[in-house]
Amino acid sequence: LSHHLFASPFVFHLLCVTLGAINAAMLARALDDAGVAARTSAVAALVFALSPFAVYTYGWVATIADLIWVGCALGITRLTQRAPGIGLVTAGSAALTCIALLSKESAVAIPALAGLAWLLGGRRRAWMWATIGAGVPVAIYLALRAGVILTTPRDAGAYAWSLSSVPPRCFEYQVAAYLPKG
Numbered sequence: 001l002s003h004h005l006f007a008s009p010f011v012f013h014l015l016c017v018t019l020g021a022i023n024a025a026m027l028a029r030a031l032d033d034a035g036v037a038a039r040t041s042a043v044a045a046l047v048f049a050l051s052p053f054a055v056y057t058y059g060w061v062a063t064i065a066d067l068i069w070v071g072c073a074l075g076i077t078r079l080t081q082r083a084p085g086i087g088l089v090t091a092g093s094a095a096l097t098c099i100a101l102l103s104k105e106s107a108v109a110i111p112a113l114a115g116l117a118w119l120l121g122g123r124r125r126a127w128m129w130a131t132i133g134a135g136v137p138v139a140i141y142l143a144l145r146a147g148v149i150l151t152t153p154r155d156a157g158a159y160a161w162s163l164s165s166v167p168p169r170c171f172e173y174q175v176a177a178y179l180p181k182g
Contacts, residue, residue: 027074028041069107072097073096073113076134079096083124090130094134101141114127118130
């Protein structure tokens with residue numbers, strides 16, 4: 001898309017903003033279906049869509065992958081909330097997770113998020129099958145990438161493999177949009 005829309009950056013950014021708006025709308029609907037008050041759902045969706053980090057995402061070409069994998073995760077949420085049948089939830093979760101993984105490695109978090117929804121949401125059967133459906137492609141992906149993940153030499157930089165890196169990286173993610181660039 002970036003290549004084909006290079007001469008029309010406004011069109012590309014419009015596409016990113018549109019994807020962000022769709023994600024925000026899916027979040028609002030997901031919160032509504034989870035029993036959150038409509039006003040709270042709307043405010044949460046606005047905060048989600050208009051936070052500095054999200055706006056940064058809409059404006060930078062390389063972050064379309066973030067819009068896609070988050071959209072796939074929200075799509076799994078909507079599908080699971082509707083629970084059209086175990087087979088459809090499982091297959092849909094697997095398919096959306098595959099699309100998300102093709103977009104960005106962050107999609108490996110989808111089964112964990114679905115599992116958390118299962119644990120915190122009353123252990124509904126649909127969430128269990130969404131977790132399994134999302135978990136299968138992630139397990140295959142990680143098995144295919146295991147050699148690179150486990151044996152590649154690492155330096156002590158920001159991407160070093162260590163559980164102690166989780167808290168500072170989480171903090172950095174939250175404040176990244178407020179830090180000066182350059």
